[in-house]
Amino acid sequence: MLDDAQHHPRGKNDRAPNVFRVGGWMPMREYPQNEAVDFAMVGTGAGGGTLGCRLAEKGFKVVAFDAGAWWRPLEEFASDETHQAKLFWTDERICDGENPIKLGNNDSGKAVGGSTVHFAMVSLRFRPEWFKARSLLGYGADWPLDWREMWDYYAQVEQALAISGPVNYPWGRSARRSIAGASARCACDAGQSRTAERLRNR
Amino acid sequence: MTALCRCVIPQAPGLDEVPLAALVDEKLAKNSGDGYRDHRLPPLRDAWRTGLAALDNESRARFKLPFASIEKPAQLALLAQIQRGELKGSAWQGMPSNLFFSERVLHNVCSAYYSHPRAWSEMGFGGPANPRGYVRVYSDRRDPWEAAEAKPGNEEKALRENRRAR
Numbered sequence: 452m453l454d455d456a457q458h459h460p461r462g463k464n465d466r467a468p469n470v471f472r473v474g475g476w477m478p479m480r481e482y483p484q485n486e487a488v489d490f491a492m493v494g495t496g497a498g499g500g501t502l503g504c505r506l507a508e509k510g511f512k513v514v515a516f517d518a519g520a521w522w523r524p525l526e527e528f529a530s531d532e533t534h535q536a537k538l539f540w541t542d543e544r545i546c547d548g549e550n551p552i553k554l555g556n557n558d559s560g561k562a563v564g565g566s567t568v569h570f571a572m573v574s575l576r577f578r579p580e581w582f583k584a585r586s587l588l589g590y591g592a593d594w595p596l597d598w599r600e601m602w603d604y605y606a607q608v609e610q611a612l613a614i615s616g617p618v619n620y621p622w623g624r625s626a627r628r629s630i631a632g633a634s635a636r637c638a639c640d641a642g643q644s645r646t647a648e649r650l651r652n653r
Numbered sequence: 654m655t656a657l658c659r660c661v662i663p664q665a666p667g668l669d670e671v672p673l674a675a676l677v678d679e680k681l682a683k684n685s686g687d688g689y690r691d692h693r694l695p696p697l698r699d700a701w702r703t704g705l706a707a708l709d710n711e712s713r714a715r716f717k718l719p720f721a722s723i724e725k726p727a728q729l730a731l732l733a734q735i736q737r738g739e740l741k742g743s744a745w746q747g748m749p750s751n752l753f754f755s756e757r758v759l760h761n762v763c764s765a766y767y768s769h770p771r772a773w774s775e776m777g778f779g780g781p782a783n784p785r786g787y788v789r790v791y792s793d794r795r796d797p798w799e800a801a802e803a804k805p806g807n808e809e810k811a812l813r814e815n816r817r818a819r
Contacts (some may be wrong), residue, residue: 483779530781532768543696554689 453527456520458569461602462563475527480507496565497574501611506629519562540568572615576605578622598623654679656721659763660728672771676765678781679703687760694752701761706754707744708735777802779818 461468462479469475482488488491490506492499492515499515507513519540528534540561546552548630560566579598584591609616658673659666659813686697686699694700711731712720720728738751745753766772770809772778800818803811 474720530783531770532781539688541686543686544689545692546689547692551691551693553691556686556687556689558688 452631456522457526457537461521468521470522470524473523477599480512481510486512488514490514492516494525494565495563496560497567497570497612498565500564500567501608504611517563519560519565521563522568524568535569563571567612572613574609574612575616576620576623577601594645656707657705657732657758658762659681660725660732661758662766668709668742671766671769673762677761680761680765691752691756694748694756695746695748697757700748700753700757703744703746703748704750704757707740707742707748707750708744710744711742713741721724 462617463481465478465481466476467479474484489511490503492503492511492513494500495503495515495517503513503515520537522528523528528537536556538557538560540559542561544554544590545556555571558566560570562568577598579592580587582594582596582598582601585593654677655672658677662673663670664670682700684698690696695703708731709720712718712723712727715731716723720731722766722796723731732754735750736748736754740750771778777800782796785796785798787796795801797817798819801811801814
C-alpha cells in the first residue's frame with residue numbers, strides 16, 4: 452500500500468506537496484529550529500489549518516504541527532474503503548456509560564488537513580432558533596451571541612473551507628454569495644426569513 | 654476463525670471465496686482498531702483471542718471436538734447462544750459474549766466482506782464513484798463506467814454493453 456507519506460515528512464525544505472498536481476510542489480515558508488515565531492498551531496484541520504493560513508496571510512510567522520501524513524490525493528489512493536482508511540484517526544477512544552455510543556472509524560482524520568481531508572465538503576449552519584435553544588425550544592443552552600452575527604462568519608468559513616452546498620441556505624437569511632465580500636451584509640435586511648422576524652420580536 | 658467466518662457469511666468454498674479469515678487476521682496483525690471501543694470489551698486483539706478460545710472451549714466441552722470440526726448445525730446453534738449472550742463461562746473472562754458477537758464478529762467479518770470487490774459485484778455495485786463522480790443522476794440511468802444490469806431476457810445485451818463499461 453502507498454504509505455510513504457506516513458514514514459517520511461514532506462513539508463520541508465521550503466516547499467510542500469501541491470495536492471492539485473501529480474508530483475507537484477508549492478513554496479512554503481520554513482523556519483529554523485532556533486527562530487522565534489508568532490504562532491504555533493497544533494493540528495491543521497478545519498480550525499488550526501484555517502486560522503494558521505489567515506495569520507500567515509496577515510504576515511505573522513506561523514508554524515503548524517500535525518501528527519498525520521501530507522498525502523497526495525491524486526496519486527496515493529485507490530478508490531475504495533481500504534485505502535481511505537489511511538486517512539482515519541483510529542487511536543483508541545473508550546466509550547463509557549450504560550449505553551456506550553457507537554462512533555465511526557472516520558469521525559476524525561489523521562492527516563495534514565485533519566478531518567477536512569474526508570469531510571465531503573459538508574459543514575451545516577446552525578438554525579437561528581438553535582442559538583436560543585433554551586428559551587425558544589426548552590432544551591440545551593442559549594448561546595451568548597446572536598445568530599445574525601454568526602451568519603457573516605459562516606460565509607467567511609465556508610469560503611475558506613470551500614464547502615459545497617446551496618447558494619441560498621434553506622434557513623436563516625438569504626445571501627448572494629457570488630458577490631464577494633459585500634454579499635452577506637447587503638442581503639441582511641432585504642431577505643429576513645419568518646424565523647428571523649420571530650426572533651427579533653422576542 | 655475460518656469456520657466462524659463461514660458461519661457468519663456462507664460462501665461456496667473455492668477460488669472465488671473472499672478470504673475473510675485472512676482479512677480479519679491482517680487487521681489483527683496490524684492491530685488497526687476502529688478508533689473507539691465499548692468499555693465492556695477488551696482491546697481488539699484480546700477480544701478476539703478470548704472470544705475464539707472461549708468458543709473452542711465450549712465446543713470441546715460439549716462435543717469433545719474443536720469448533721472447526723463439529724457439524725454446521727451445531728456450530729450455528731452455539732453461535733446463536735453467543736449472540737443471545739447465554740454463554741458466561743470463565744473462559745470468557747468477563748467479556749459479554751453477545752457484545753463479542755455483535756461488535757467484533759459481525760462488525761469485523763462483515764466489514765471485511767463488504768470491502769471486497771467480489772461482494773460489490775454480487776450486489777451490482779460498481780465501486781466508489783470517486784474520482785469520476787456520478788453524472789447521470791436520473792432514475793434508471795447509469796454512467797458510462799457503470800455496468801448495465803443483466804435483467805432476465807436481456808443478458809446478452811447487457812454483456813455487449815458491459816464490454817464498453819470502463
